[in-house]
Amino acid sequence: MKESFVLSLKKSSSELKIVKIEPNGSFEFGQEPVSINLITKTEGGAENGKAECDFSFTGYENMIGFFNTFSNEHTQELNQMLRGSYNVYVKCKDIAGNTAEGKTSFKVQIDNQPPRVVRVYNQGALKIITDEDSECVYDFN
Secondary structure: OOOOOOOOOOOOOOOOEEEEEEOOEEEEEOOOOEEEEEEEEEEOOOOOOOEEEEEEOOOOOOOEEOOEOOEOEEEEEEEEEOOEEEEEEEEEEOOOOOEEEEEEEEEEEEOOOOOOEEEEEEOOOEEEEEOOOOOOOOOOO
């Protein structure tokens, strides 16, 4: 080698960890397709959680990079989601090569039935009770 160069090594004070992956649970929408935000937070590793994260619906192979990454918070809009159950696999890697993996599960439900009025009465004002949370309006015309 004719020319020398500086080699900088970084030491991790702790392992890289995925501390949060959202969404999880069930979500109900009125129509499909829907958009859902995938959010992952990392900490530790070579640069206090700064990492590059990827995700997949099929496992830890053939992953797709998050749209917003290279920090300790990683976000990706999942649009065109249809009703059903989903598993999302997340893998992150920092500058020192530390990796972390995690998984979340969620369900998209579609409620395409309007609310039904189950009771109407006057208690000094018109009271309308429906079978689900709803916004009611009326007009004299």
